Amino acid sequence: MSNVFCAKYVINESADNGDGTAKIKGTIEDSSPFGYNATNAAVGDVVVNYYADSGTIDRWVVTQIISATGGSLECNVKWDDAGTAYSAPYPGVSSISRVSLNWKLAETPASSYTGIDLPILNQITNIDKRTKMEIKYVTSTQPWVPGVIAAKSSVTHDFTVVGTGMAEKVDVSCSSDLKGLLVSAYVKALNTITLVLFNPTDVPIEILSSNFVTWKGL
8 A cells, every 4th residue: 555645535425423433425536647546545544624614624534445436435434633523524625645754745646636725735734733643754955966867767876864774764855857757765775875766758858956855754
């Protein structure tokens, strides 16, 4: 299961199960390159529910997937927010997402392609502030001039990040347009993170300079 998942979830039906959970049914909408649909949803995913009439935004967590076919998702959720619990989410535009060390990755498909309302997007971005769930990580920003990457080929570069262990998961982002290049990172050795740039296109791509940010969980 990927640790990066976020999509618009339009809840059409919502009902209190009477046992501390609620059943919701609706459609998953995502026009991003990821093409997320209902089958990507899983137990533990977070549903951020926005009730426009009152301006309330609440957090729920998926406890059971009842059915997931194409864009249609029916699941049970339970209250996972501060304050007095509501009996069920409100029908309307919500989001469904998965905790990741990189919330920017998780929220990008929703914010860029599905048009999730700004209040929901803000709550996804600041989810730790609403739930007292703190995701800790350390970052390292370093420059790299990759130059020309030939078609269907890759280049690597080692960064020193003190404190990095062999079993740790790392992620990476770039400050400039990668022009279609795919970037990834892995721990090569103690205190060393290797960045990989892969060119999946049929033409060479040149990156003159950029800053790359790597981060890992604590």
